[in-house]
Every structure is written in C-alpha cells, then in structure tokens.
Amino acid sequence: xxxxxxxxxxxxxxxxxxxxxxxxxxxxxxxxxxxxxxxxxxxxxxxxxxxxxxxxxxxxxxxxxxxxxxxxxxxxxxxxxxxxxxxxxxxxxxxxxxxxxxxxxxxxxxxxxxxxxxxxxxxxxxxxxxxxxxxxxxxxxxxxxxxxxxxxxxxxxxxxxxxxxxxxxxxxxxxxxxxxxxxxxxxxxxxxxxxxxxxxxxxxxxxxxxxxxxxxxxxxxxxxxxxxxxxxxxxxxxxxxxxxxxxxxxxxxxxxxxxxxxxxxxxxxxxxxxxxxxxxxxxxxxxxxxxxxxxxxxxxxxxxxxxxxxxxxxxxxxxxxxxxxxxxxxxxxxxxxxxxxxxxxxxxxxxxxxxxxxxxxxxxxxxxxxxxxxxxxxxxxxxxxxxxxxxxxxxxxxxxxxxxxxxxxxxxxxxxxxxxxxxx
Numbered sequence: 001x002x003x004x005x006x007x008x009x010x011x012x013x014x015x016x017x018x019x020x021x022x023x024x025x026x027x028x029x030x031x032x033x034x035x036x037x038x039x040x041x042x043x044x045x046x047x048x049x050x051x052x053x054x055x056x057x058x059x060x061x062x063x064x065x066x067x068x069x070x071x072x073x074x075x076x077x078x079x080x081x082x083x084x085x086x087x088x089x090x091x092x093x094x095x096x097x098x099x100x101x102x103x104x105x106x107x108x109x110x111x112x113x114x115x116x117x118x119x120x121x122x123x124x125x126x127x128x129x130x131x132x133x134x135x136x137x138x139x140x141x142x143x144x145x146x147x148x149x150x151x152x153x154x155x156x157x158x159x160x161x162x163x164x165x166x167x168x169x170x171x172x173x174x175x176x177x178x179x180x181x182x183x184x185x186x187x188x189x190x191x192x193x194x195x196x197x198x199x200x201x202x203x204x205x206x207x208x209x210x211x212x213x214x215x216x217x218x219x220x221x222x223x224x225x226x227x228x229x230x231x232x233x234x235x236x237x238x239x240x241x242x243x244x245x246x247x248x249x250x251x252x253x254x255x256x257x258x259x260x261x262x263x264x265x266x267x268x269x270x271x272x273x274x275x276x277x278x279x280x281x282x283x284x285x286x287x288x289x290x291x292x293x294x295x296x297x298x299x300x301x302x303x304x305x306x307x308x309x310x311x312x313x314x315x316x317x318x319x320x321x322x323x324x325x326x327x328x329x330x331x332x333x334x335x336x337x338x339x340x341x342x343x344x345x346x347x348x349x350x351x352x353x354x355x356x357x358x359x360x361x362x363x364x365x366x367x368x369x370x371x372x373x374x375x376x377x378x379x380x381x382x383x384x385x386x387x388x389x390x391x392x393x394x395x396x397x398x399x400x401x402x403x404x405x406x407x408x409x410x411x412x413x414x415x416x417x418x419x420x421x422x423x424x
Contacts, residue, residue, distance in 0.1 A: 028331035031105040032143075035173075035287060036326070036335075037295045038098030040200070040315070041342040043387040046210040048220075050203050051346070053387035054090045056413050062159035062166075065195070067123040071131050073187075093200035095119060097164055097298060098324070098339070099193040101173035101291065104143045108330075112194060113137040115325040119200030126178035126189035138194060142177040146192075149175050155190040167297040168193055171290045205319060206230075206248075208311055208343045215260065217311070217345075219245070220253040225316035227341075229281035231274065232256055234309050235380075240270035244277065248313075271304040278303075278312070285314055286336035295340075303342070307380025308350070311343040346388050353379055354388050358401070361408040369411070376412050385412060 043051045066073055095116070102110065114121070115135040124131070129139035144152060152175045158166075169192045178189045205223030210216065221227050230245040241264045243256055275296045282292035296303075303312055320337045328335065354376065361372035381388060389409045393402045 028333065030333045032108065032110070032330065032332040033103040033334045034100060034328055034332045034336070035103070035291055036098060036100045036337045037282070037287060037291060037339065039096040039299060039340045039342055040204065041094045041096060041344060042092060042204040043344045043346060043384060044208055045346050045391055046214070046348055048207045048209040050092055050207075051387045051391060052090050052092055053384075053390065055094065055383035056385045056409070060161045060163065061123060061197075062125075062157065062161055064157045064159060065123050065125045065165070066127060068120070068131075068133065073127070089120065089122070089199045091119070091199040091201050092203060093119065095198040095200055095324075097168070097195065097197060099168045099195050100326075101171060101193050102143050102176065102332075103172070104145060104174055106145065108143050109140045110143060111137070111139050111327075111329045112141065113327045114196060116198055116200065116323075117325075118202045118323065119198050121196055121198040123198070124194075124196040126176065126191050126194070127180045127187060129180060136196065138178060140179070141194075142179075144175040144177060146172055146174055152190055156192065157189070164298055164302070165195070168195070168294050170294045170297070171288065173291075200323070202323070204341055204343060205315070206311065206313060206341055206343050208345055210345065210347060211255070212257070214347050214349060215258050217256045217258060217309075218253060219248055219256070219311060221248045221250055223316070223319060224250055225318050226250055227316065228285065228314040229278070230311055230313040231278065232258070232309075232311050233270075233274065233304065234258060234260055234264075235267060235270075235305070235307050236260075237307075238267050239264040240267045240274075240304070241265065242270060242274050267305070271300060274304055275300055281314065282338055282340075285338045287338050295338075299340075306382055308384065309345045309347055311341075311345075313341050313343075315339045315341050344384055346384065346391055350379070350381065350388060351392060354381065354385070355392060358389075358392070358405050358408050361411070362404045372408065373412050376408075385409065 043053045045051060100112065113135065117134060120133045121131070121136050124136060126138070128136045130137040156169065171192065173192050176191050176194065178191070180187055203222070205221060206227060207220045207222050209218045211218055217232050219230065227248045228246065230248055231242050232245070233242040234240060241258070241260060243258070245254060245256065248254055279292040279296045282295060283289055287295070317337055320339045326335070326337070357372040357376045361369050363369070376385065386409060389405050393405050
C-alpha cells in the first residue's frame with residue numbers, strides 16, 4: 001500500500017510540473033486581464049445600401065497622438081498631408097477609438113499586435129515598435145498596477161483638444177510605460193490604455209432599411225453570429241426617441257415601428273436614460289462598470305446627440321476577432337473585446353432637404369449661397385453631409401449638378417468664422 005501511495009504521489013507531482021511547464025511554454029499569465037472597446041461606424045441609405053464616405057468633420061485628437069502622416073512624431077504642421085482634404089480616405093467603415101486596457105497584480109511586460117486586414121490603421125498612442133498600414137505592434141510594454149503607482153497620473157500627457165480621448169482614462173486599469181527609439185533618442189510615454197483608430201473597406205453585418213413613410217426601421221442581420229443590444233435612436237430638433245431590441249439572430253430580420261409622432265422626449269433626458277441602458281448592456285457583454293461608463297462618456301455627444309436616425313448595436317466577439325486579430329504575449333487569463341456598431345441612416349427627407357440647399361446654392365446670388373450653406377449647417381447633418389451629397393450625385397448623373405454639389409460641400413466644410421479659423 002505504501003508503494004502504491006508513493007507511486008501515486010510521484011505521478012501527481014509530475015503532472016503538476018508538466019502543467020506548470022505547459023503554461024510557461026504557452027506564455028500565458030494567470031494574473032493578467034485585457035479589456036477592449038471601440039466603435040465601427042457605417043452610413044446607409046434608406047434602401048440599406050452601405051455607402052463609401054469621408055466625414056466632413058473629423059473627431060479631434062490630442063496633438064501627442066501619432067498618425068500615418070507623421071508616424072515618428074514629426075511637426076504637427078505636417079500632419080495628414082493627404083488625409084484631411086480631398087485626398088482623404090473614402091471607405092465604408094470608420095474604426096473609432098478602440099482602446100485596450102490591462103489589469104495585473106504585478107509589474108510585467110507584454111507585447112501586443114493588432115492586425116486590420118481589410119483596413120488601414122491611421123492613428124495610435126503610445127508609439128509603436130512597428131507600424132504598417134494594415135497592422136501595428138507594441139513591444140515590451142511595462143505594466144504598472146494602478147494602486148501602487150497612483151502618482152503616475154501626473155505623468156500622463158495632456159492637451160487642450162481631443163474630447164473623444166481623455167474620458168477613456170476614467171477606469172481602474174494599469175498604467176502603461178512604453179519605451180521606443182525616435183531618431184537618436186529614446187522616448188518614454190505613459191498612458192492607461194493602448195489607443196488606435198482607422199478606416200476599413202468591408203460591409204457591416206447589420207443592414208437597415210426604411211419603410212412605411214420613414215416610420216418603420218427594418219433591421220436584417222447579414223452576419224454569421226447574433227447581434228445584441230440594438231438601440232434605434234431618432235434625434236431631431238432637440239427631441240429624441242429610442243427603442244430597444246435585445247438580440248437579432250444571424251440571418252433574421254425584424255421590423256420596428258418608430259411612431260415618432262408620439263413618445264419623443266427632451267434630448268437631455270433621452271441621452272441620460274439611453275446612456276445608462278447602453279452602459280448596462282456593455283457590462284453584460286463583459287466590460288467593467290467604469291469601462292462601460294468611460295465608453296459611453298466618450299461617445300455620448302456623437303452617439304446620442306447628433307441629429308439623425310441611427311442604430312447602435314454590439315458586434316459579436318467572433319466578428320471582432322476576424323476583423324481585428326489581436327495577439328497579446330504573455331497570453332492573459334481573460335480577454336474581453338466589446339465593439340459597438342453604428343449604422344447611420346440617410347433618410348429620403350434628409351436627401352430632399354439637402355437637395356433644396358444645393359439648388360439654392362446654384363443661384364448666382366451670393367446671399368442665396370450663404371443662406372444655403374447656413375441652412376445645411378443648421379440641419380445637423382454634420383460629418384454625414386458628405387455621404388448624403390455622394391448619394392445625391394449618384395442618383396443624378398449630371399456633370400453640372402455634380403460640380404455644383406461638390407463645390408457646395410467644400411463651402412459647407414469651411415469654418416464659419418474664417419478669422420477664428422486662422423487664429424487657431
């Protein structure tokens with residue numbers, strides 16, 4: 001009996017050693033957790049056709065953020081030589097503000113790589129070890145647990161711009177120290193997350209069409225996995241209304257009656273209630289409470305405040321892994337990735353209103369042109385003016401109309417106060 005017990009004990013110890021060796025060989029870290037959130041925005045017509053587009057107004061980022069126009073952090077004056085004007089990317093998707101958080105009980109180093117096979121990475125922070133248009137890699141990022149390193153808050157870079165950046169820091173995540181060579185000197189940068197952004201050329205899995213005199217939204221899941229937490233939101237003239245669908249299975253279609261003639265509320269109330277419900281849905285998908293709150297705060301003005309009709313929904317994890325393959329070494333014990341899809345609808349009413357403004361702009365009167373520009377800015381189309389113009393031009397194959405429409409768009413995109421624009 002003693003020999004049997006001794007033999008069993010030896011086998012148990014051997015199994016434990018083999019398991020520990022396997023974990024070390026696999027490079028995983030049992031005390032490391034990684035969480036990510038971000039947004040993909042697509043623009044669709046009332047017929048469900050997803051449109052190529054370039055935002056008339058881009059989201060401002062802090063000056064310390066790197067981009068494809070200055071990958072080594074050169075002068076800001078050279079930023080986006082081909083990115084912000086007529087040579088800007090015209091694509092189906094805008095990948096907006098993905099951030100990756102880390103949580104660890106001890107200091108340790110991690111390597112992170114993100115691939116974007118069907119898109120281009122355009123901005124990032126902190127500096128990467130390697131950048132290519134379809135992928136990027138951070139090497140030897142040093143994680144510093146938040147509780148033991150609270151003083152590092154003062155080391156985080158600050159900037160007067162970038163409203164869609166700093167709210168992401170309001171979490172319990174670890175601090176990150178990134179060290180890289182820049183020219184002949186080594187730079188050290190602290191942050192509480194990894195940030196990147198880009199554009200993509202692929203179709204979102206959610207197709208949205210309008211029916212019933214624009215009062216019925218028809219959603220169809222064209223993907224292979226179910227979509228979750230779908231919020232249909234209408235914002236118009238300071239009023240808003242939203243409806244909720246918990247899940248839309250793969251290949252299924254669901255119609256939702258908006259009934260906008262009743263049930264609309266003051267927009268500030270809608271934003272507050274919708275923000276709470278959205279955050280709760282993000283937590284159910286795996287984010288921590290403060291992460292979900294930070295995400296909603298980051299995008300509150302864009303998701304809930306911009307005029308128009310849109311559907312916000314949670315993309316399935318397998319979809320995210322296919323579109324954005326992520327590798328972290330050592331492998332965390334848990335990786336959560338929560339990406340929100342945004343389907344912005346260009347309605348026939350919006351098209352008709354913009355058509356009238358283009359027609360007015362075509363007049364010889366400078367006063368008429370100014371009124372057309374002011375009227376378009378007042379509609380609240382904002383950065384979605386460009387895809388609406390693009391859709392109108394596609395429907396009216398007239399060289400004269402096309403030239404007028406693009407001249408009009410350029411005029412609308414110019415700052416209203418030139419003196420103020422020049423002073424900035």
